[in-house]
Amino acid sequence: MTSQRSIDDLRAEIDQINRELLTLMSKRGEVVALIGHAKTQEGRPNHYDPAREEQQLRELEALNPGPFPASTIKTIFKEIFKASLALEESNDKKQLLVSRKVKREDTVLDIDGVRIGGNEPPIIIAGPCSIESEEQMEQTAAFLQGKGVKILRGGAYKPRTSPYGFQGMGVDGLILGSSVAREHGQLFITEVMDTRDVEVVAEYADILQIGARNMHNFALLREVGRARRPVLLKRGLSATIEEWLYAAEYILSEGNNEVILCERGIRTYEKWTRNTLDLSAVALAKQETHLPVIVDVTHAAGRRDLLIPLAKAALAVGADGIHIEVHPSPATALSDNEQQLDFAGYEQFHAALSSMMRVATPA
Numbered sequence: 567m568t569s570q571r572s573i574d575d576l577r578a579e580i581d582q583i584n585r586e587l588l589t590l591m592s593k594r595g596e597v598v599a600l601i602g603h604a605k606t607q608e609g610r611p612n613h614y615d616p617a618r619e620e621q622q623l624r625e626l627e628a629l630n631p632g633p634f635p636a637s638t639i640k641t642i643f644k645e646i647f648k649a650s651l652a653l654e655e656s657n658d659k660k661q662l663l664v665s666r667k668v669k670r671e672d673t674v675l676d677i678d679g680v681r682i683g684g685n686e687p688p689i690i691i692a693g694p695c696s697i698e699s700e701e702q703m704e705q706t707a708a709f710l711q712g713k714g715v716k717i718l719r720g721g722a723y724k725p726r727t728s729p730y731g732f733q734g735m736g737v738d739g740l741i742l743g744s745s746v747a748r749e750h751g752q753l754f755i756t757e758v759m760d761t762r763d764v765e766v767v768a769e770y771a772d773i774l775q776i777g778a779r780n781m782h783n784f785a786l787l788r789e790v791g792r793a794r795r796p797v798l799l800k801r802g803l804s805a806t807i808e809e810w811l812y813a814a815e816y817i818l819s820e821g822n823n824e825v826i827l828c829e830r831g832i833r834t835y836e837k838w839t840r841n842t843l844d845l846s847a848v849a850l851a852k853q854e855t856h857l858p859v860i861v862d863v864t865h866a867a868g869r870r871d872l873l874i875p876l877a878k879a880a881l882a883v884g885a886d887g888i889h890i891e892v893h894p895s896p897a898t899a900l901s902d903n904e905q906q907l908d909f910a911g912y913e914q915f916h917a918a919l920s921s922m923m924r925v926a927t928p929a
């Protein structure tokens with residue numbers, strides 16, 4: 567009579583094998599994490615190593631005693647490699663300088679007394695799309711000062727879709743913007759588009775802006791990372807949240823911790839708005855990073871009639887401020903004349919938002 571083992575008995579053995587496999591898997595995971603750490607230390611950003619995977623598969627195939635066919639062993643080990651790679655990469659992410667896992671508390675910027683982030687009241691960054699003339703800047707700054715706006719924006723270098731569009735006033739614009747802002751007790755923020763201009767822009771601007779189209783310009787990100795000025799980093803038109811945060815990491819990795827993230831809407835299939843404001847990106851960026859996050863409502867939808875509800879929504883999900891374009895005469899503006907608010911429009915915006923902004927109107 568053959569002594570057949572019962573299913574229960576066999577299952578008990580499987581349970582024991584499972585436990586051993588799990589122990590081995592955990593042990594493998596720990597070794598993989600060490601490899602990942604070593605790769606990061608060596609500055610190897612890419613953890614994937616297909617040649618090493620191939621070598622392991624060949625050896626396993628040669629050693630395979632069965633009963634599983636080689637193809638099955640290959641499939642199982644490919645899954646193990648995939649999980650190992652994910653482990654290496656997630657450990658890497660935990661070490662990102664932008665991450666809350668590295669710095670738990672909110673970063674609060676203090677730029678000449680203007681505080682941004684943490685529990686500070688939300689800030690407003692406002693001003694025209696482009697700096698066009700002294701009169702235009704003077705009128706705007708004076709009006710916005712009266713509304714308690716502490717940060718004046720204005721583009722001196724304009725990233726225009728067409729090379730024949732108005733390209734900005736360049737250095738003359740920088741001089742104008744910074745002097746007008748100073749006269750009105752405001753900080754001046756302006757976009758820098760080229761690594762060659764970082765030095766001159768940093769000389770005049772209190773905050774450097776990296777526009778959406780340059781979010782992937784890694785040389786520029788590194789350069790502003792070396793500049794001793796806070797940086798406002800807009801999210802790229804089609805950038806994932808992860809790509810956006812990695813772009814910020816480029817700046818922090820060069821030693822500049824003063825970064826403000828700015829969500830400005832992303833490209834989707836939607837036609838009724840120019841971009842789609844991604845509020846989950848705001849909430850996620852606040853959750854995953856310690857950096858202040860603001861929302862550019864002007865570009866978010868490309869429509870004036872949505873500015874107030876979008877700004878309210880942005881503040882409701884925890885944005886640390888709003889970026890909005892204001893021009894004395896949007897109809898005659900040299901750029902973005904569809905979207906900028908005139909002073910009457912800004913009055914309405916201010917009235918609708920003031921309770922949420924906690925911005926006092928100076929007497």
Ligand SMILES: O=C(O)C(=O)C[C@]1(C(=O)O)C=C[C@@H](O)C=C1
Binds near residue numbers: 654
């Ligand atoms: O050996 C490495 O370089 C590892 O990162 C470990 C490992 C593995 O799991 O064996 C993981 C991912 C790589 O693509 C190659 C191999």
